[in-house]
Amino acid sequence: MNDERPSSHERDSQLSAMFDGELSAAECELIARRLTRDEALRAQWSRYSLIGAALRAERGVKLDDRVARKVMAQIAQEDTYGDSAVTATAPAAAQSAARAADRWMRFARPVFGAGIAATVAAASILFLRNQGETPAMVAANPAPATVILASETTGSTTVAQNSPPAARPTAPSTGEPDRYSTPAPSSQTSIAPPARLANYVVAHSEYSSPLSRRMALLGLVASDSAGDAPAPETAPSGTGTNDAH
Amino acid sequence: MHIDRSSSLRGVRVAALLLLTAGVAVGAEPREWLERMNKALTTRNYIGVFTHNHGGRVETLRIIDRVRGGDVSERLLSLDGPGREFIREGDEVTCYFPDKRTVLVERRAPDGPLLGALPALDESDSNVYQIKGGERERLLGRTTRLVALEPRDEYRYGYRLWIDEQTSMPLKTQLCGSSGEVIEQIVFSNIDLPERIPDSMFKPQLDASNYRWLRPDPQLVSNATPALWEAMRLPPGFRMSNRSAQTLPGSSEPATHIVYTDGVASVSVFVEPRKANSAPAEGPARVGSSSAFSTVVDGHQITAVGEVPPNTVQFIATQVKAMPRSAPAQQGLGLGPSVSSSKAEAAQQGLGLAPSAPRRK
Numbered sequence: 245m246n247d248e249r250p251s252s253h254e255r256d257s258q259l260s261a262m263f264d265g266e267l268s269a270a271e272c273e274l275i276a277r278r279l280t281r282d283e284a285l286r287a288q289w290s291r292y293s294l295i296g297a298a299l300r301a302e303r304g305v306k307l308d309d310r311v312a313r314k315v316m317a318q319i320a321q322e323d324t325y326g327d328s329a330v331t332a333t334a335p336a337a338a339q340s341a342a343r344a345a346d347r348w349m350r351f352a353r354p355v356f357g358a359g360i361a362a363t364v365a366a367a368s369i370l371f372l373r374n375q376g377e378t379p380a381m382v383a384a385n386p387a388p389a390t391v392i393l394a395s396e397t398t399g400s401t402t403v404a405q406n407s408p409p410a411a412r413p414t415a416p417s418t419g420e421p422d423r424y425s426t427p428a429p430s431s432q433t434s435i436a437p438p439a440r441l442a443n444y445v446v447a448h449s450e451y452s453s454p455l456s457r458r459m460a461l462l463g464l465v466a467s468d469s470a471g472d473a474p475a476p477e478t479a480p481s482g483t484g485t486n487d488a489h
Numbered sequence: 490m491h492i493d494r495s496s497s498l499r500g501v502r503v504a505a506l507l508l509l510t511a512g513v514a515v516g517a518e519p520r521e522w523l524e525r526m527n528k529a530l531t532t533r534n535y536i537g538v539f540t541h542n543h544g545g546r547v548e549t550l551r552i553i554d555r556v557r558g559g560d561v562s563e564r565l566l567s568l569d570g571p572g573r574e575f576i577r578e579g580d581e582v583t584c585y586f587p588d589k590r591t592v593l594v595e596r597r598a599p600d601g602p603l604l605g606a607l608p609a610l611d612e613s614d615s616n617v618y619q620i621k622g623g624e625r626e627r628l629l630g631r632t633t634r635l636v637a638l639e640p641r642d643e644y645r646y647g648y649r650l651w652i653d654e655q656t657s658m659p660l661k662t663q664l665c666g667s668s669g670e671v672i673e674q675i676v677f678s679n680i681d682l683p684e685r686i687p688d689s690m691f692k693p694q695l696d697a698s699n700y701r702w703l704r705p706d707p708q709l710v711s712n713a714t715p716a717l718w719e720a721m722r723l724p725p726g727f728r729m730s731n732r733s734a735q736t737l738p739g740s741s742e743p744a745t746h747i748v749y750t751d752g753v754a755s756v757s758v759f760v761e762p763r764k765a766n767s768a769p770a771e772g773p774a775r776v777g778s779s780s781a782f783s784t785v786v787d788g789h790q791i792t793a794v795g796e797v798p799p800n801t802v803q804f805i806a807t808q809v810k811a812m813p814r815s816a817p818a819q820q821g822l823g824l825g826p827s828v829s830s831s832k833a834e835a836a837q838q839g840l841g842l843a844p845s846a847p848r849r850k
Contacts, residue, residue: 461575465550
């Protein structure tokens, strides 16, 4: 250990203290700078974060048990918290996280350290309020004509007619500056395109940027394209089609 | 240093402050935020739940993304409705449509690009997009940077991105039309960035053994040298980024797959010999916010697909022609015919070695 680098014990204490708000802003900044060049400190930081992830196991985040236990053991020397810590620390938005945390805490409390509750709300994990802005996404303009590709088997092209213009939505409460215009709902596009089109979208998604790939795949997976799934009857009857078992 | 348990509440804020000062260069350009976001999206493990608004519908989905070495695994799962799933593992992608009792399986060409390796914004893309913003904006209790990618013409959509300062993850994404109207929106309610994600999280939640499975034909071997297809003209800013031969489920011959990108949006063109017993597909189509346009040229079915306005795919699809093999158009794209044929062979070999070869009916 040289002068610049704190001992591992000191480092851990500092991190803990930081999570606990024991450090002044200046000291925090110091740690922040140190994080960028101190690998051990970063590793410790991610362990804290990992605990946070483990605490969130509820939402499908099922961490490997051994990993979680290892992590717990690694910070076993930390002090324990009072019962109210988790709920008191977590913002209201993280209620579900707190519930998951409680579940973990039941057996993990003896070894969980001070950092945990703070990690629940901060660290690298985001818990966001699910704001009710989605209802604002109402069609504000007449939908564009939606033409659905004919299936290969029928060979016809079907044009879904425009819907009558939807009523102007009430002003979104979220203060969103945009007006919302959406394409025709899928109820108007009830004719499924061929499996071929789904094939194309999947193949295409391999070459999209991360952002647009997600959009492309959403076209397949989200049910607003419910009519767009490859309907079995439109599947090519030739090669490559088989029923499993 | 010892711990004072009385100040835990403050700790939350301090921790947030720490992350903020540690990971963020204050005053970064909007372009830098885009780069950070792309890096985060392509290098980080994440598990998120988001709402998706499109076509007047709202749906909740979960996304799981894992990058392990050169391996990218991805799972997109609808939590509402019929529970469709998309799973990518290794070079295989599987789409489950429980509402149709259908499973779609595709394979990536073995030498295909690592996901997310392309496309990338370069300087010339500012000719077609204006990158704006970068200012702080509070969103759902987080500090984000709002970055707007505004298209300079009508051949592409715009994006508005709320990029989390701490993690560079886009917490909210809007796909916008040329006049700024929102076409599609994604808002995360929750993102975890775990250090590791177990394989078990990439298994489908449903039992699809009784579904109809559509797979590429592994027996497929084509000795014909495919003609070199290419778009004669492209909308401004688009360039070819990839060309390969790809075998798709239900095809008797590999499709030529050409990818054009403007750095943000991309359009794939698929060229397949038209089947004698099927009517040609012609005209526009839509899958979610993606557009498609089909046409027939010289007995070949040509379809352009991409996250672009309908006009763009129509423009590109109707420009696709077979090039004489002796004089392939280079256009300085660096993708000569030798590349494409070797890719075609590689693709076929890969498919021939597929472990999950389906039985032919």
